Amino acid sequence: MNKNHCVVIAIAGASASGKSLIAHTICNELRQELGTDQIGIISEDAYYKDQSHMPMEERVQTNYDHPKAFDHQLLSQHIKSLQHNQSVEIPVYSYTEHTRTDEVINLTPKKIIIIEGILLLTDSTLRSQIDASIFIDTPLDICLMRRLTRDIMERGRTLDSVMAQYKKTVRPMFLQFIEPSKQHADIIIPRGGKNRIATDILKTRIKYLLNK
Numbered sequence: 001m002n003k004n005h006c007v008v009i010a011i012a013g014a015s016a017s018g019k020s021l022i023a024h025t026i027c028n029e030l031r032q033e034l035g036t037d038q039i040g041i042i043s044e045d046a047y048y049k050d051q052s053h054m055p056m057e058e059r060v061q062t063n064y065d066h067p068k069a070f071d072h073q074l075l076s077q078h079i080k081s082l083q084h085n086q087s088v089e090i091p092v093y094s095y096t097e098h099t100r101t102d103e104v105i106n107l108t109p110k111k112i113i114i115i116e117g118i119l120l121l122t123d124s125t126l127r128s129q130i131d132a133s134i135f136i137d138t139p140l141d142i143c144l145m146r147r148l149t150r151d152i153m154e155r156g157r158t159l160d161s162v163m164a165q166y167k168k169t170v171r172p173m174f175l176q177f178i179e180p181s182k183q184h185a186d187i188i189i190p191r192g193g194k195n196r197i198a199t200d201i202l203k204t205r206i207k208y209l210l211n212k
């Protein structure tokens with residue numbers, strides 16, 4: 001298999017730090033400006049392990065902020081396929097059911113692939129496949145406020161459940177795994193998804209890569 005010039009950009013950082021917002025802002029603005037479909041986004045969350053064999057009471061107990069919760073091997077295989085000009089079928093994950101759905105999304109090869117997720121930079125195999133890595137460095141209290149709103153409005157959670165999960169796993173795993181993975185980033189972006197200067201710098205770099 002011949003490797004083509006697919007550039008893989010990783011955006012990591014705490015939950016609700018703004019990874020998804022910045023990835024989609026860059027992608028949408030470049031698609032509008034350049035009329036190109038040569039940029040694709042993959043969420044690490046799509047690679048949470050399937051838990052359909054487990055009862056719901058057990059699924060809610062899973063530590064979703066530990067690297068073991070993810071099938072990073074499948075993500076790595078998919079990156080490899082895209083880099084070799086092959087399409088992949090990305091799983092669709094349900095945050096309300098805490099497992100994969102029966103659906104998949106077909107992603108065709110792209111010149112630029114942006115992957116966003118909390119634990120991307122903790123995995124040495126993934127790191128070796130990534131061409132540029134970005135860490136969104138938003139203060140944890142701000143992330144918690146954003147997560148509370150998002151999880152209650154969009155992910156079917158209650159205030160109490162978000163707070164309990166935050167205390168039990170989200171914060172401890174951030175300190176154990178996510179924060180130390182910042183050392184592997186090429187660029188650290190403060191504040192998050194609406195940092196306009198950082199967004200423009202990344203767009204300029206991606207435009208350069210698209211024209212290469």
Ligand SMILES: Nc1ncnc2c1ncn2[C@@H]1O[C@H](COP(=O)(O)OP(=O)(O)O)[C@@H](O)[C@H]1O
Pocket residue numbers: 013014015016017018019020021022116146147150191192193194195
């Ligand atoms: N700079 C910002 N200011 C205000 N709200 C933001 C900002 N960045 C992200 N958000 C909001 O916070 C929530 C979490 O952002 P998101 O990009 O989904 O985070 P992540 O992908 O890191 O989990 C979303 O509702 C998003 O619109």
Ligand SMILES: O=c1ccn([C@@H]2O[C@H](COP(=O)(O)O)[C@@H](O)[C@H]2O)c(=O)[nH]1
Pocket residue numbers: 014015016020045048064065094095096097098099117118170
């Ligand atoms: O079934 C699940 C799967 C994940 N989570 C939480 O999601 C975040 C990661 O997603 P972000 O979009 O980066 O916030 C992670 O912190 C998990 O705790 C979940 O609650 N349930």
